Amino acid sequence: MSKLQILSASESREFQSMERVVDGTCKLKGREASWELLGALRVIRSGRLYREQHKSFFSYLKSKGLNQSSVSRGLSALEVKEAIEEKAWLYDKSKVGMIMSERCLRELVGLDEDSIPEVFRIACDEAGYGPVTYRHLKDARAKLAPKGLRRKVERVDESGEQVPDFLAEAFSARYMLSDVSAKLKSIVIELQAIASRPGGEYLPFHEIHSELSKISHAIALSGFGVTCIDCHGTGCMRCKNTGYIPKRRLREE
Numbered sequence: 001m002s003k004l005q006i007l008s009a010s011e012s013r014e015f016q017s018m019e020r021v022v023d024g025t026c027k028l029k030g031r032e033a034s035w036e037l038l039g040a041l042r043v044i045r046s047g048r049l050y051r052e053q054h055k056s057f058f059s060y061l062k063s064k065g066l067n068q069s070s071v072s073r074g075l076s077a078l079e080v081k082e083a084i085e086e087k088a089w090l091y092d093k094s095k096v097g098m099i100m101s102e103r104c105l106r107e108l109v110g111l112d113e114d115s116i117p118e119v120f121r122i123a124c125d126e127a128g129y130g131p132v133t134y135r136h137l138k139d140a141r142a143k144l145a146p147k148g149l150r151r152k153v154e155r156v157d158e159s160g161e162q163v164p165d166f167l168a169e170a171f172s173a174r175y176m177l178s179d180v181s182a183k184l185k186s187i188v189i190e191l192q193a194i195a196s197r198p199g200g201e202y203l204p205f206h207e208i209h210s211e212l213s214k215i216s217h218a219i220a221l222s223g224f225g226v227t228c229i230d231c232h233g234t235g236c237m238r239c240k241n242t243g244y245i246p247k248r249r250l251r252e253e
């Protein structure tokens, strides 16, 4: 065995504890057990903790009687689950629990961060008062991104027109801007919490709130709105040679 293959003491301990989870949960068939199993498998895969006995992760899975493709599907679903949990505030609390099954989450694999809550919202509308199922998610996804597109964010401007490739960089900045804008909003929330506790009494919260909201708004509205109709993006007086009209001006014009 080469030096690289030997596990360090801490890796060895980690492998043992992950293996306990794997061996324990392999026998169970519950949903909880399977997330736990997937979590353990992910640690084993990313640290290549199987390497003393197995050449590949695949051969390790085989030795446990696990199917490679269902494990990789499960690991992708786990990623989506964590992405949702990380930004839980974007989801309807009363309904998000309904899509936490692997079957449902699989329908969201490969979507970018912004599209997941959007697909969820459409699915909830479709489901109405009933439960949200993987079918709703599948349809919602097809609605949002026809042609079953994955990863690739469709570059469509505010008027629904395709943005030319040479404006891709300008277009993508709108995500950066809305990120900053969202950060300011979260600062407002943070300050509100401080304002309502001892020691925050002198914080001019209402002033800060109104100023920061204005700034946050101004930032978000400065992003790409539509490709300039006069020059089709090549640059003219109207678009100040940028090729696009910001969202703010769409409201004015």
Ligand SMILES: [Zn+2]
Residues within 6 Å of the ligand: 228, 229, 230, 231, 232, 233, 234, 235, 236, 237, 238, 239, 240, 241, 243, 244
């Ligand atoms: Zn123009």
